[in-house]
Amino acid sequence: MRDLSWLDELDVLQTLDKDTALIAKSCGVDVLKSLWAEVPGITLYISEKPLNELRRQYINKHANGQNTHEIAVRLGVSERFVYKVMAERSKPKPKENPQIPLFD
Secondary structure, eight states: OOOOGGGGGSOGGGGOOHHHHHHHHHHOHHHHHHHHHHSTTOOOOOOSHHHHHHHHHHHHHHOOSSOHHHHHHHHTOOHHHHHHHHHHHHSOOOOSOOSOOSOO
16 A cells, blocks of 8 residues: 555645546545555446345335335335336246256
């Protein structure tokens, strides 16, 4: 890890560009400094796939068919997404290998 303690003597916020300013505003200057120290120059893409899986877990835990609108608003998804997740949990799971082997 690089020592970036010298940044404490400067007004970092005045120098930031779009992406770094967004990180500092959303997560704090300390998180930005940590990213600079640990992974400088890396292109960072933050996938929503884990977030969507967590949304599915929340829906499966809390949805009862009467509160789809409230859940959709809370999670920032459409009501259709909530209904889709609810429908997925009621589908029977396919069997692993329903065919009988012909040769042993």
